[in-house]
Amino acid sequence: SCSCTVAPDDRNFNISLILFFFNDTATTEIYTLSLHDALPIYLVNEAALLAARRDRKAVVMEDFEDAKDKVLMGVERKSMIISDEEKRITAYHEAGHTLVAKMIPGTDPIHKVTIIPRGRALGLTQQLPIDERHTYPMDYLVDRISILMGGRVAEELVLKQQTTGAGNDIEHATELARKMVCEWGMSETMGPLTFGKKEEQIFLGREISQHRDYSEGTAIKIDEEVKKLVQNAHDRATGILHDNIDILHSLANILLEREVLDGVEIEAIIKGEELPAPKGNNTRKPEEQKLETPQEDSSAEPLEEPGTDSPESSDDDIATENPSSDS
Numbered sequence: 001s002c003s004c005t006v007a008p009d010d011r012n013f014n015i016s017l018i019l020f021f022f023n024d025t026a027t028t029e030i031y032t033l034s035l036h037d038a039l040p041i042y043l044v045n046e047a048a049l050l051a052a053r054r055d056r057k058a059v060v061m062e063d064f065e066d067a068k069d070k071v072l073m074g075v076e077r078k079s080m081i082i083s084d085e086e087k088r089i090t091a092y093h094e095a096g097h098t099l100v101a102k103m104i105p106g107t108d109p110i111h112k113v114t115i116i117p118r119g120r121a122l123g124l125t126q127q128l129p130i131d132e133r134h135t136y137p138m139d140y141l142v143d144r145i146s147i148l149m150g151g152r153v154a155e156e157l158v159l160k161q162q163t164t165g166a167g168n169d170i171e172h173a174t175e176l177a178r179k180m181v182c183e184w185g186m187s188e189t190m191g192p193l194t195f196g197k198k199e200e201q202i203f204l205g206r207e208i209s210q211h212r213d214y215s216e217g218t219a220i221k222i223d224e225e226v227k228k229l230v231q232n233a234h235d236r237a238t239g240i241l242h243d244n245i246d247i248l249h250s251l252a253n254i255l256l257e258r259e260v261l262d263g264v265e266i267e268a269i270i271k272g273e274e275l276p277a278p279k280g281n282n283t284r285k286p287e288e289q290k291l292e293t294p295q296e297d298s299s300a301e302p303l304e305e306p307g308t309d310s311p312e313s314s315d316d317d318i319a320t321e322n323p324s325s326d327s
Contacts, residue, residue: 043067069126074118082122087256089155090115090123093165095251096154096241097125098261101147102270103240106139114260122165138186141176145233146240148173153237154248170230177229178222187225195222 046067051059070076082090098113108127115123127147152166185192195214212219241248250269255261258278261269268275 043071046070069112069118074121074124077117080117082117086122087115088252089159089163089165091252091255092154092158092248093151093163094123094125095248095255096150096152096237097147097169098150098266099244099248099251099270100150100153100237100240101125101127102266103244104143104146107143107147110263110266112260112262113255113266115255116259121168138180141180141186142229142233145173145176145230146236148176149230149234149237150241153234153241154252157238157241157245158248158252173230173233174226177226180229181222181225189221189225 043064044067047059047063050063050066054063056063094113094115098110101107101110108129110125111128112126113124114126118124148169151169152162155161155163155166180186181190182195185194195218197213214222247270251261251266254265254269254275258265265275
């Protein structure tokens with residue numbers, strides 16, 4: 001049976017799904033999702049379609065889980081041909097995001113990380129907030145930039161080079177840092193001021209533009225503050241991953257083997273505990289899973305590489321609630 005309670009406001013639906021499945025024992029799962037401009041019925045409908053494709057007579061928790069992933073992260077592209085090297089790059093990239101997020105207190109919990117391509121991204125790290133957020137403290141935003149830089153830092157530590165996979169992360173980190181300085185007054189140097197007036201002339205067929213109302217000297221200071229925020233986050237992520245490089249290797253190698261890890265499995269890897277048996281949908285079928293986990297040379301520098309989105313990718317590979325939207 002399934003109970004779906006909906007608490008909508010004017011623009012968003014905050015959905016709490018409380019799903020009860022009774023077999024030998026009762027199991028309860030609770031999800032709190034933010035589905036902007038999406039009807040609650042869409043999630044349930046996707047789950048029902050998945051159950052039908054799997055020749056089930058009833059919808060089970062696995063169907064809801066996969067439907068949630070499709071809604072939040074996009075459709076899986078298991079047929080996409082990816083080389084072993086790119087898979088390894090992607091595994092380290094996503095492991096970098098995951099480990100930084102786990103090591104920083106107060107961040108949104110990691111719900112799932114995958115190296116199965118979804119949408120236009122080759123890998124995704126999904127964070128789900130415990131509660132619905134409407135305002136964001138500065139510490140949360142600084143932590144968010146550090147998590148975004150985790151993928152690039154993993155590339156630098158393990159691959160000793162940089163890839164295009166971090167392009168979208170860097171774009172989001174820079175945009176978030178600029179908003180902190182120019183819109184939210186979160187810079188001690190610039191003070192509690194806003195810089196740049198937004199002009200909305202959609203009725204003239206134009207996009208929202210920003211008018212610069214400050215001097216060239218101020219523009220230079222703004223750029224310096226933005227760079228400082230992002231660079232500090234990069235350095236912070238570097239320290240975290242360098243101090244936990246063995247865990248980074250473990251996360252990446254197990255991710256290569258299983259392709260999907262949930263929050264419980266990630267916690268077990270970090271604590272060095274034995275992993276629970278993989279769920280039915282946690283790996284591809286044996287005939288699809290041909291990648292062997294590379295052997296680690298204990299005398300070598302941190303193993304290999306982080307994840308990559310394709311160069312033309314426009315989707316952030318960290319799926320989470322967007323803190324840069326005004327409440």
